[in-house]
Amino acid sequence: DGYTDKDKTEKAIFRDVFKKGDAWFNTGDMMRDIGFRHAQFVDRLGDTFRWKGENVSTTEVEQILDGFEQIVESVVYGVEIPGTNGRAGMAELRLDRPHEEVDWPALCAYLKRELPPYAIPVFLRITDHGVETTGTFKHQKNTLKEEKYDLNRHNDPVYVLLPGESGYQRLTPEIQAGIEAGRYRF
Template identity: 95%
Template sequence: RWKGENVSTTEVEQILDGFEQIVESVVYGVEIPGTNGRAGMAELRLDRPHEEVDWPALCAYLKRELPPYAIPVFLRITDHGVETTGTFKHQKNKLKEEKYDLNQHNDPVYVLLPGESCYQRLTPEMQADIDGNKHRF
């Protein structure tokens, strides 16, 4: 649940996977201090370096295809396939634990801050502001 709404991670994955520059996605919820529920976060495998992604096109696509509460707040970019269980379900526990914490992994993370129209690369300063409740999600 996020913003009082139930969000289907499978549905969001299908929408993300429909964007031409995304090869594979895994969607899960992460806790942001001082908020209710879990914010959407997606781990993405791309067909190009993250610096070359058409971020404005991705943002426009997500706004067109998803209700505002279902658009992921965080995007974690990876270059390896997503770990799966023996029954081919995505392994989300480790991802949920690491969340958007730049100290726990080396993957680039992008954030859609409240009031912004598109994603920006998460910096340690922005992460401290998010964890310190300086943004109203």
């Protein structure tokens, strides 16, 4: 049946691709044929971004983040930083404690041990509510991408891993202004 919005459904249907009259519903999921007429879910196709010339799988980074004991749930997406190519990693996190009590050095060490440098999120946005999902339980990322790390667009605390620094620090309006002005070389 597709989506509840007929226009959205129609945009996801590719018609007349291989032969006249055929139709294919593009779910955005990558599947693997595992034989015996069974398919296995692999990843969301649209859930990657490029940073430092590398493809970053949001699903893989979410799995690593969710493996840190103080994180309840994460959503990873790419955001633009002025003067850079690609999109820097950003994660919205729901924590099991107030953000002031998180062991930020331990989280940073964990991420550096588990992820390649280009996949470590540059920004961490802390939320106290559940992550919004679609009717098919996919994370809603569009609003998060638009608001990015801009402290003027939301009230959530944001932490940043600045170039050359060994750990995350709280994003302030002054640091944000420096990022926007290109004073940091990401």
